[in-house]
């Protein structure tokens with residue numbers, strides 16, 4: 001008897017950003033005369049920089065000649081890119097990550113959704129709350145949906161660790177021990193970042209409890225403060241407890257190009273001594289045919305001196321927006337967080353409004369789209385996220401409209 005995967009039926013009808021897109025499309029249809037400004041989904045708006053564009057063109061040209069044509073990419077990534085990543089993102093920062101511990105992929109979203117496959121369905125996960133929805137949704141799809149009751153207490157496969165203004169958006173250790181801990185820093189959605197000493201405590205906790213940390217570093221290029229680690233491998237002991245996920249989307253504008261990578265150190269093992277590196281390699285070999293050559297060449301250009309300079313300029317461009325939004329909202333009396341080490345501004349909704357009510361009000365009255373905090377988890381209720389990924393002009397206009405509310 002054909003039966004759909006019942007785990008999927010436990011998820012909300014659509015993914016958060018699809019729900020928002022539908023609402024916005026309906027609003028636009030009903031109000032064709034209004035110009036909508038989107039500071040909702042964290043999608044970049046500025047063009048890819050010249051050094052990277054040149055590399056993309058050159059890579060396309062390589063495909064036109066017998067000598068340089070490329071077929072299937074190596075499923076774990078081309079050596080030229082893995083070497084550039086290892087040198088620039090790790091060795092230069094004093095982190096001991098070898099080229100063959102880097103798995104190149106088509107992006108951090110796929111990796112953060114797929115990585116749970118190498119763990120048993122019986123594993124319990126812990127997530128910061130609010131949380132990037134992919135972590136929870138992908139675990140629910142994999143069957144980690146149970147709620148248990150031992151008579152005195154109740155717990156579930158998914159442990160939510162509240163991150164609010166009360167704990168400076170850094171989670172406390174949960175009462176029960178998780179097997180897999182998701183940490184995103186700088187954080188999506190709160191825009192806050194963990195200092196090295198706080199992250200070191202989590203690394204120590206994971207090593208002590210035999211847990212693994214899945215560390216999402218997609219926004220590391222936005223770190224501006226000293227003392228905030230760019231990689232979890234800056235913490236001692238991380239090689240035995242952490243997997244790290246990176247993106248080229250937010251630093252180099254690859255949301256439409258697609259490229260990312262994941263690091264699985266060889267020392268990282270489960271309780272029976274099974275190396276997770278081999279499992280992730282096995283999964284890549286079976287389910288992935290390698291990120292395209294053209295994208296990987298573009299990724300390598302990010303690490304050239306020109307690429308690095310241009311990427312820094314792009315990051316600064318967006319961070320100017322973060323400052324514009326943050327300063328303006330503060331001046332209007334909003335409680336505002338983030339926006340210093342991340343391209344997200346996290347604000348408290350005015351007068352205790354529900355997040356979705358604020359979303360509707362902002363769309364209706366100002367034609368500005370943001371993301372309701374409660375869409376990221378229960379502790380996001382009463383908060384709201386704006387991105388810094390707009391153009392300067394749109395960001396200034398959005399801020400002006402919010403002021404007039």
Ligand code: MLT
Pocket residue numbers: 040041042043109132188249
């Ligand atoms: C977001 O808005 O949270 C981002 O688009 C997340 C992502 O990169 O998928």
